[in-house]
Amino acid sequence: MNLAxxxxxxxxxxxxxxxxxGFKKKDGKWKELSWNKFSEIIFKTANALKESGISENDKVAIYAxxxxxWMIFDLAILSxxxxxxxxxxxxxxxxxxxILxxxxxxxxxxxxxxxYxxxxxxxxxESTDLKSIIISKKAVWIKKEFSSFYLEDFIAKSSAEFQFSEKKEDDTATIIYTSGTTGNPKGVMLPHTNFIKICDAHFExxxxxxxxxxxxxxxxxxxHVFERSWSLLCLYGGARVYFLEDxxxxxxxxxxxxxxxxxxxxxFLQKVYAGVLEKAEEGSSLKKKIFNWALETGKETAEFKRTEKSIPFGLKAKETVADLLVFSKIKEKLGGRLWFIPCGGASLSPxxxxxxxxxxxxxxVGYGLTxxxxTLTAFPLTNFEHGSCGKPLPGVELRIGNHDEIQAKGNGIMKGYYNRPEETEKVxxxxxxxxxxxAGKFDENGNLFITDRIKDLMKTSNGKYIAPQMIENLLTNNNYISQITLIAEGRQFVSALIVPNFEFLKDYLSKKNIPFTSWExxxxxKEIIDFYKxxxxxxxxxxxxxxxxxxxTLMPSEFEISSGEITPTLKVKRNVVMKKYADLIEEMY
Incomplete structure (x- = not known):
């Protein structure tokens, strides 16, 4: 079936x-579209694409x-x-x-x-097959003679009457180019049925x-496959999705x-967590006591909920007070209604x-790849294990292969890499x-634990293996550390390049009356280095x-996407960073 x-x-x-x-208009107010209006615009866009010469299985890019x-265009392409x-x-x-x-x-x-x-x-x-450019915003200045059209004008004369294209089990819906921490990106081919089966598996x-x-x-x-899959799942289930542009x-x-x-x-969660703890630490001794009491009460209550046990009346009463005094204020900063957060892309400490x-x-917490x-695995709503990546979704099979490698079969697995049969065969x-x-392992209850990326494992000159993600994750839980890259391969000890959280560090300078000159x-x-030690x-x-x-070594600026030091999903490109800052690394040894 067609995903759209x-x-x-x-x-x-x-x-x-x-x-x-929902989306934000120029005047700063949020506007919503009903399913009727949403589908009408998708169908007009789909017909306009067909009228412009786009046929079944043609590729159409979104660079925005x-x-x-973005979502309207995606669903129109799929339609x-x-x-x-x-x-x-x-x-x-x-x-x-x-990519084009x-x-x-x-x-x-x-x-x-x-x-544009x-x-x-x-x-x-003319080095690509690109024939036209559609522009979503009229604020962009364009040259119409070069097959450039504002989206509003592009669909203006198209009909809202539409017939979906029928798709077979293995027909490709999308080619997503992996951001990759090494080499050129590869186009991952995902069929329509992958998304439908994954949606159904989540609801089950x-x-x-x-x-x-x-x-x-x-x-x-x-x-990225994570947000796109999640937003499509929400729409599939009839939930409302708001799109934040910045x-x-x-x-x-x-x-x-x-x-x-x-x-x-x-x-995102690490920053919220570190920010809350920092604020609590700055409070009076009474406020600290109340915060710590509330947190202990919350932990105790959460454990009853996690294991599906009945919460004692006294504890319920304490939870109500804890929520009133502490938790409601934290939740208010997150909008006040947030209760379910899928989280993936890297490890998260318990x-x-x-x-x-x-x-x-x-x-x-979930685990999966483009x-x-x-999603291959996720925490259920109850009976999950902190520190794990949860359990396999329905229709997903997992096993542990050579070198403790996690291997997968079933729902969601790609068709292969576009135009790269040899690369496909390798994986x-x-x-x-x-x-x-x-690399990973299962516990006796079927929870998956990731030990590390196999290619990221480091061996010191003393023969000890280091799994960098676990240590990097531990250190970035602190609100004074924004990014970190561990170095250990072939070395006698572990060192690191650390990017401070400059916002928090600036507050620290102010508190200690240290005049700001430049981050360099x-x-x-010495006092800053000692503080970080x-x-x-x-x-x-x-x-x-x-x-x-x-x-x-403390870095004077953040690792950037534009310089190739991190991927668009904020993962550090270890080999790029190691090469770029080789001299700094050598100084530590």
């Missing part, structure tokens, strides 16, 4: 006047920030049986050109002036009640939209998940299991001696 049809048809029939999506237009090729909005001209050329995309939707200028430059070269797994009443806020990039506005949007659900990456469970927000249409075993590249000067000051030693007290960071 599976989402649109039943919702339009069931509740045509109910709001489907999150927006209602006519064409294939969506997302491009990260942060990609530069060269990176966008690689490799995929053979004939048309592209852009959202900003910079994205890049695509115009690519179109003029979680057994949501009244899902149509839920509200999701999409602020992670729709280009992720920097997340704090304000949370209060305005008041979502009940939202998918996030671990860094302290963080336990904290959110204590304030009655369920973080469902190649598996996101499948002879008996058809997909090799994830991650500040990170070299103390923090790191505190955080590592339970880590084995051979795994501890013995030396570190």
């Amino acid at each position: 049809e599976a989402i649109i048809r039943k919702n339009v029939e069931k509740h045509p006047l109910k709001s489907a999506i 920030d999150n927006s209602a237009e 006519i049986g064409a294939i969506t090729v997302p491009i990260y909005s942060t990609n530069n001209t060269e990176q966008a050109e690689f 050329k490799d995929s053979g995309a004939k048309s592209v939707l852009v959202g900003s002036q910079a994205q 200028d890049s695509c115009l430059e690519i179109l003029k070269k 797994f979680f057994k949501f009640k009244n899902f149509e009443d839920e509200v999701s806020l999409a602020f992670l990039p729709l280009t 992720s920097k506005d997340i704090a304000k949007a949370l209060v305005e939209v008041k979502p009940t659900m939202m998918c996030v990456v671990p860094r 302290e963080v998940t336990q904290f959110f469970e204590s304030v009655d927000i369920h973080v469902t 190649e598996t249409t996101a 499948f075993t002879q008996d058809g299991w997909f090799k994830t590249g991650d 000067d500040i990170v070299k000051k 103390e923090k790191i030693n505190e955080l590592q007290h339970q880590v084995s001696d051979f795994e501890k960071v013995k030396k570190f």
Whole structure:
């Protein structure tokens, strides 16, 4: 079945006047579209694409920030049986050109002036199959002679009468280029049925009640499989999805939209967690006592809920008071209604998940890849294990192969890498299991634990193996550390490049009356280095001696997407960072 049809048809029939999506207008106010209006715009866009020469199985790219237009265009492409090729909005001209050329995309939707200028430059070269550029916002200045059309004008004369293209079991819906921490990105081919089966598996797994009443806020990039799959799942289940165009506005949007659900990456939760603990630490001794009492009460209550045991009356009463005095204020900052947070993309320490469970927000840690249409495993609503990645979803088979590698079969597994049969062959075993590249193990209750990326494992000169993600995750739970890269391969001890959280560090400078000059000067000051030594030693007290960071260098600026140091999903490209800062690393040894 066609994925777009599976989402649109039943919702339009069931509740045509109910709001489907929300977005912010120029005046700063949020606007909603009903399922009737949403489907009408999708169908007009789909017909316009067909009239412009886009046929079944043609590739159409989206190179834009999150927006209602992003989702409308995606569903329109899928509706006519064409294939969506997302491009990260942060990609530069060269990176966008690689994807457009490799995929053979004939048309592209852009959202900003910079994205349009890049695509115009690519179109003029005639080095790709690109024939037209559609622009979602009229604020962008365009050159119409170069097959450039505003979306509003592009669909203006098209009909809203539409017939979905029929799709077979294995027909490709999208080609998603992996951001990858090494080499050129590869196009992952995912069929329509992958998304439908994964959606159905989630509803079977979680057994949501009244899902149509839920509200999701999409602020992670729709280009990434995680946010796109989650937003499609929400629409599939009839929930309302709001699209945030600038992720920097997340704090304000949370209060305005008041979502009940939202998918996030671990860094978001770590920042909230560290911020709350810092504020509590700054309070009076009485406020600290109340906060600690509330947290202990919340933990105790959460444990009863996790194990599906009846909560004693006295504890329930204490929880009510704890919520009134402490938790309600934390939840208010997140909009006040948030209760379910899928989290993936990297590991998350149990302290963080336990904290959110204590304030009655369920973080469902999951594990998956672009190649598996996101989720393979997730925390159930109850009987999950903190520190794990949860249990396999229905229709997913997992096994542990050579070198403790996690291997997968069943729902969600990709068709392969586009135009790369040899690369595809490398990631499948002879008996058809997909090799994830991650090392892991199961406990006696079937919970999956990730030990590390196999290729990231480091061996010191003393023969000890270091799993860097666990230590990096532990250290970035602290609000004074924003990013970190561990170094250990072939070395006698572990060292690290550490990017401070400059916002918190600036507050610290103010408190200690340390005059600000430049970050280059500040990170070299003895008192700042000593402050970080103390923090790191505190955080590592339970880590084995051979795994501890013995030396570190504070960086004067963050690792950036534009410089290639991190991926668009904020994962550090270890090999790029190691090469770029080789001299700094050598100085530590």
